[in-house]
Amino acid sequence: MSINMTSAGHFIGVDIGGTGVKGGIVNLEKGEILWGCVRLATPQPADPESVGDVVRQLVDELTAGSEAGRDSTVGVTFPGIVQHGTSRSAANMDRTFIDFDIGTHFSDRIRRPVAVLNDADAAGLAEARYGAGKGTCGTVLVITLGTGIGSALIFDGNVVPNVELGHISIDGHDAETRASAVARERDGLGWQEYSVRLQRYLSELEFMFSPELIIVGGGISQRADEYLPHLNLRTPVVPAKLRNDAGIVGAAIQAASATSGLRGSTSPTRRSTGSNQP
Numbered sequence: 424m425s426i427n428m429t430s431a432g433h434f435i436g437v438d439i440g441g442t443g444v445k446g447g448i449v450n451l452e453k454g455e456i457l458w459g460c461v462r463l464a465t466p467q468p469a470d471p472e473s474v475g476d477v478v479r480q481l482v483d484e485l486t487a488g489s490e491a492g493r494d495s496t497v498g499v500t501f502p503g504i505v506q507h508g509t510s511r512s513a514a515n516m517d518r519t520f521i522d523f524d525i526g527t528h529f530s531d532r533i534r535r536p537v538a539v540l541n542d543a544d545a546a547g548l549a550e551a552r553y554g555a556g557k558g559t560c561g562t563v564l565v566i567t568l569g570t571g572i573g574s575a576l577i578f579d580g581n582v583v584p585n586v587e588l589g590h591i592s593i594d595g596h597d598a599e600t601r602a603s604a605v606a607r608e609r610d611g612l613g614w615q616e617y618s619v620r621l622q623r624y625l626s627e628l629e630f631m632f633s634p635e636l637i638i639v640g641g642g643i644s645q646r647a648d649e650y651l652p653h654l655n656l657r658t659p660v661v662p663a664k665l666r667n668d669a670g671i672v673g674a675a676i677q678a679a680s681a682t683s684g685l686r687g688s689t690s691p692t693r694r695s696t697g698s699n700q701p
């Protein structure tokens with residue numbers, strides 16, 4: 424399949440997670456994955472060399488090894504703090520990623536320009552522009568529940584980067600060790616038991632930020648009807664509209680922004696009227 428990667432607003436997005444690496448070719452006019460999504464396991468140990476190999480394999484699969492679109496920037500997310508192209512933390516990745524120039528590394532690997540950002544910030548960008556947060560003014564939180572807990576803080580459609588709300592301390596525990604999707608599986612919790620932990624976590628965020636809306640993303644957003652009805656918050660809590668694709672779409676937004684020299688932002692037009700129902 425041959426896809427023109429620039430003229431029609433098509434960009435490759437790659438979403439690196441603690442357990443899987445996913446990618447797709449995204450149509451940014453519609454905010455949809457046009458082709459893909461390819462998913463490969465995150466190698467263990469998840470060090471720069473082996474993760475770089477997987478990213479290259481994935482981009483090769485998406486482009487069928489073709490030289491077409493070689494100049495087009497590829498967006499790549501990383502599950503840790505990303506500042507000026509450098510990863511600064513690695514809670515669920517190999518520690519050699521700390522203070523590592525991932526922008527240059529991935530770009531060298533795939534021989535294409537690369538724009539990097541935190542995975543939850545990518546999901547936040549996508550949800551704010553095309554998804555459940557589209558048009559919402561004020562503060563919106565996107566919380567991704569997966570191997571860890573990712574967070575994006577959005578104000579009037581703009582993402583404040585690297586807000587690490589998965590690591591706030593709750594009842595003496597790092598929040599993601601209690602309330603991530605992996606923590607639920609590890610501790611063998613049913614949905615109702617898990618909802619209690621989620622309620623505790625989200626109540627704390629509600630107290631800290633008084634958001635207009637909380638969007639829950641990550642793989643677990645596909646099961647939102649199992650736990651959202653048990654939550655009791657002042658703030659509407661809704662599942663991510665782009666579900667688990669938000670990271671890929673957000674990566675593509677970042678690639679397009681890097682290409683045009685703009686930062687990703689959206690145009691909010693209304694306040695939230697959502698409810699806690701999925």
Ligand code: BGC
Nearest residue numbers: 502503504514543571572573
């Ligand atoms: C990391 C975040 C990341 C989240 C989800 C956390 O452990 O600190 O940066 O967004 O996991 O991958």
